[in-house]
Amino acid sequence: MVATRQLPAVHTLTEQQQRGWSCVWCRTPLGTGLGADLGEQRVRPPAGAAYSWFPRECLDRPTCAGQYAR
Template sequence: MTTTLPPRRPLPRRAGLTRRQQRGASCVWCCIVLSPDTAVSLGTQTYQLADGQDLEWHPRGCTRCAEAG
């Protein structure tokens, strides 16, 4: 089961992440592959497209990175 924690450090820029990181399959910080048992949800985040439209994304991290300050 995925745990939810607010990020303790700034999230990387979404544009610089791999597709796996953007869709929550890999940690946004260290790129380790995540499973439901190892993933930590970092909450709903928003980003803005060039046309001004706001979209949501749901980043995830590994336990080690999510708990690091």
């Protein structure tokens, strides 16, 4: 699944959110098989090397699905 809404800026997220261990929107921990994969994202910071991050979001939490939808 690819993100259809704009994701938060990667520098505002925790390591857990960047690695897909927690929801990119609400920080809820996501175990194996839980959450929706939002696809690999590439970042090219002003200084340093480009890198990938792997956001995921909650599947069935109305807080995430509704509150953050655009």
